[in-house]
Amino acid sequence: MPPAIHPIDLVDILRQHRLTPAIIFLTSRRGCDEAIDTFIHSTAGVSASRSEEIRTFLEKFSKEFPSIANHPLIPVVQDYGVAAHHAGHLPSWKIAIEELMRQGLLDAVFATTTLAAGVDFPARTVVVSQSSVRKSQDFADLTVSEIQQLAGRGGRRGKDFVGFVVVTPSPYIDLHVLGKGLTGQPEPIDSQFVVSFPMVLNLLKAHALDQIEGLLAKSFAQFQLNQRAAIHQDRLGELQEQLKPYGPRECADWVAQWKVFDLARRRKAHRRPVVNTDSPYLTACLPFLTAGRLIGLAKGPAIILRQYRSRGTGTPMLSVLHAKGTLGECQAQRVVEIYDQVHEFQPIRNLPWCPPRTLHQFKNILSQLPVRPPTLPILEASQEPDDPLLSNILTEEFACPTCPSHEACKKDVAVASRLQLKAQQATKTIQALRDGLWHQFQRKADVLHKFGYLTATLQLTDTGEWGRLIRINHSLLITELIRMEAFSGIAPELLAGVMASIAHDDDRPSSYMRLTPGLATMLAQVRQVADSLRAYEPTPLLRSDVAAIAERWIGQTELSWASLVRSTSMAEGDVYRLLARTLEFLSQIYGLKATHPGLADTAHQAMVNMRREVLAELP
Amino acid sequence: MNDADLQRELVSLPIKYLHKFAKGRIHRHFRLSKRRLIDSILALPSEQKMAIAHEVEQISTSPKKSPATSGNPKSSSPFYPKRSSPKKLSKSAPPSSAIGLQDLLEGIGVPEPKPFIPDDWQKEAVEAIAHSDVIVSAPTGSGKTFVATEAIQQAMARNQTVIYTSPLKALSNTKYMEFSQFFGKDQVGILTGDRRDNSQAPLLIMTTEILRNILYDATSGDLDLRLHTLGLVILDESQYLADPERGVVWEETLILCPTQTRLLLLSASIGNPQELAEWLTAIRPTTSCHLIRHTKRSVPLRALYLHPSGQLVPLLENRDIQQQKGYRFHPETKRLFNEYEFKPYR
């Protein structure tokens, strides 16, 4: 949403108060472009001498970067001293605007917030008119770090005594988010470590297996997991203390004994055989899906109020409180995330399963969750000997009814078994936090063994030896395609087209461009292979329009950049980024020259064709 | 009325109506912003939404409706409304006990050029990098580049190679130009996936992914780069370690970095630099990691609120934005913003 104030008025006021140069952050590229358009034919121009300075600069700049020579925005920049700067523009254009800004020749730059992340681009004033940004499909509040990154560009050292942040409202703005962001403490950063296929291959190439466990243990991920494990360790200690009064009685593990006895009694009454059809993963999850646990469901976070099994099928079920405050039932297997957060409460036996006060408190908790609460890794036990007693003992006689501890056991069993369950949860959690990464590594290694990149003893096979050189997203798809000789004898432009469709992960729409029959067949095959790998690697978008763009640029070397861009509705900057990423992918294939000289040659040819005009301007 | 219609209607309504609808239906609705309120209303069960849609219709057909709700607000201009006749600026804010606009705007201007004197934190960082790894966490624009260039010079004087990484190619290019000017063109090289410009230079610039790949190739023994002389690795914008997709590359790089190489991590302000420093100290047994945490901005920052009518007032009660001290909105901002939320301009 654009700010409520008109762009010309905004710049006018900034100028009057000597608050220029300013960066004006807007939500969308379109907002930036249209803001610039409103200046055309207005009276908000800059002095003739400034115009002249801008003109001189741009003229000189375009000697080095010819791609901006005829940029359509040049007249506005020259006449009005304002510019737009966002990812839809070419890097050369952005560099030009940044440099103009640095030299103090512009009064205002309309930019999207992506600019804040990593362009060296300060100004006297920063204008903010939003408190949220689009993140994947949804809008999310700006974080404190993000707001400080934006605001931090106000006030240039050596050029300003003071800097300013100007907040001007747009629909939906929440002033408190900004107030907190400007004055608050930035968020801590958390590890996002994941084990990838190339990581496994490259680590195994250079290190023995036991060294690798040590290397993974060196990650920031493990460092943070250990800290969480330590907290659970303390809790475990407390629980064990509380369990002391419930030590051995007539029989050592009286709690288990009592439970089996109790179960047997009830079974006899119902005569219903119970078959456990839960998957191993679900079985591993169940001990954690207990009352008070925070979980993630497809439609958002929820807190578990009770766990039970459905009458008919015996499916594990949960009663939950959803984030929007409604109660619901769901199958335990629908849980997508188990968070490392449990809230104690006194359960009650019927709806709503907890006291009203707790319900209220839980709603509060759910409305104030952090963006990403830490999750609990779940370790699947190989085969859990789930209560080995159960099957044997059910038919036997029990000593319980006549046991001297009978009364005491009956009285204590509820408390003791709850404590035991918690202790068991804590133990499993600690183990999962400590071993999670290593398990991730092993799972990936298993897949690589299955596909023949690793031997059973986790040595690199010949395939693994070259496969490890592909270190980009979708590496498994690419190496599999190479192995099945999908690219043998392929033309450079086809290879580039395929790589573009694998590399491009943006679903911003663009116009349809006609595919050549060769590329269409090729893509169909790639899609098939990608689908077959779905279980091991996320499938790329494989857009055919971007493949066609790359194919044209590589195949028709006489084609000019201008006509390439004209043939698609994609923004120039997006086409550039697509091709630059494709280049990155091609260069990895070129890296296989020792084992796949023919294919590497083709990749090289594609790279050479790629590097012309604007794509040759920057390293 | 479908969801989209309802949403459009709600957007065009003053917020007080939304609170009225939300009352008894949405928990703690009074704490929500307009956008959140609308989201929450749209997430209500359909019977409740129907009831609200009904109330909305009643409002918009009642004679009391505000001008903003007439018709479809987005129908005419796609983005920016027609500019109303040039607005008069109200120069003076009404008197109030809180700080005034004049105080806030005081002191705008360009300082005289001064000889460069490094700040204490900069000196501390430069001294520390001589014997330990260093993390610098400081706000944007405070002068982290100075620390980098000093550290590079130290390493060059020892005939060591330096690698400087940035998260984005665009930033690599900017730094390449900047460093080429500063150190001389022959002293600086840049590496990308397919290009090696001046790769024998003592200072090499690349993205973190490229460095990660170099380190993998080095540990496996197939590499042409001189890692044994690598004296210093500088990771700019280290807060990228928390990037959901690429953060792992920073961890791989730090884990695989040779032990004899000094690390200099430059980061924007983050919440837990101490934790990062403890981690690096823990995994690199031969070197400790020195944390430089600088939170004070070098140029004071002040906040203003610009009302769509053109009126400019202080945003907060204090003059300079003060970190970690909480905030209170200026009474004028509160009044004007309230007015805006109840009667949106457009």
Ligand SMILES: Nc1ncnc2c1ncn2[C@@H]1O[C@H](COP(=O)(O)OP(=O)(O)O)[C@@H](O)[C@H]1O
């Ligand atoms: N001690 C200092 N005294 C005066 N100006 C400085 C000092 N340190 C840095 N600067 C200037 O501050 C500006 C911002 O520095 P920079 O290193 O780009 O910030 P950062 O990398 O922290 O975002 C530069 O123009 C630089 O010359």
